[in-house]
């Protein structure tokens with residue numbers, strides 16, 4: 230399971246309107262001067278973050294996004310109208326990539342970024358009139374709008390984050406709770422990249438549970454990028470190894486200090502004692518579990534589902 234949702238879309242800004250070739254025609258002036266107006270600008274394509282959207286699914290079927298062209302110039306010096314900006318709504322938290330580089334990050338609702346500039350309007354023959362050129366037949370066509378393939382990326386929001394010291398049983402807990410198959414091993418730092426598992430609630434909604442490695446044994450940050458996934462979690466499961474002889478309060482404090490920067494405001498922190506088949510849960514724990522025997526896992530899962538629903 231991947232942490233990011235990604236789609237590729239094509240954006241095309243509007244072409245500029247063409248300049249007009251026209252001469253004034255009036256009943257009493259057989260050869261009027263040039264009066265062809267300029268073309269309007271093509272419309273830009275603007276991405277805008279919209280809180281109504283939560284994922285990139287709509288873009289799987291709507292790939293091409295084209296802004297309208299500018300209007301052509303007309304006789305009697307009438308300018309073409311500018312093409313309207315095409316607003317493409319994306320979910321907040323969307324990263325915009327072009328040619329492998331980030332070009333914009335639309336974090337908050339209302340954030341916007343122009344991803345394709347409309348073409349400039351053409352020039353009508355009126356503009357070329359001068360004392361030596363009384364009847365210019367020159368016009369300039371509108372420019373093409375910019376077009377590009379861009380990639381939209383969105384980090385999937387983690388609902389439940391599992392944190393704890395290295396080797397504290399985080400991955401084993403993830404697997405037991407969600408049926409994920411992430412690697413569990415008897416040494417620290419087995420998990421280098423965050424691992425994900427799905428948890429389905431009573432309404433069939435999938436919530437993502439993530440094992441977030443990233444702390445060293447002393448509680449300091451080892452890989453901040455992984456811990457960055459914490460920021461949207463609503464529940465944080467803090468693993469406390471029951472079989473570890475070191476003072477539980479000290480271990481809890483160390484981890485809390487280590488993740489303080491990323492801890493989301495208002496998230497519910499739950500202390501989960503792990504490996505309770507080896508030793509009794511310390512009093513600091515809210516839940517006593519064992520991934521080995523399954524003890525406490527159904528109760529924790531049921532509580533999680535209640536909180537998330």
Ligand SMILES: Nc1nc2c(ncn2[C@@H]2O[C@H](COP(=O)(O)OP(=O)(O)OP(=O)(O)O)[C@@H](O)[C@H]2O)c(=O)[nH]1
Pocket residue numbers: 393394395396397398399400401402412413414415416417418419420421442503504505506507518519520521522
């Ligand atoms: N007896 C017992 N052993 C467990 C339990 N949970 C995990 N372990 C063992 O503890 C060791 C570490 O478990 P992991 O789940 O890999 O721990 P982790 O916190 O993900 O470790 P890192 O990713 O390496 O930081 C492994 O040898 C597991 O088999 C449990 O409930 N009971």
Ligand SMILES: [Mg+2]
Pocket residue numbers: 399400401412413419420440442
């Ligand atoms: Mg692990």
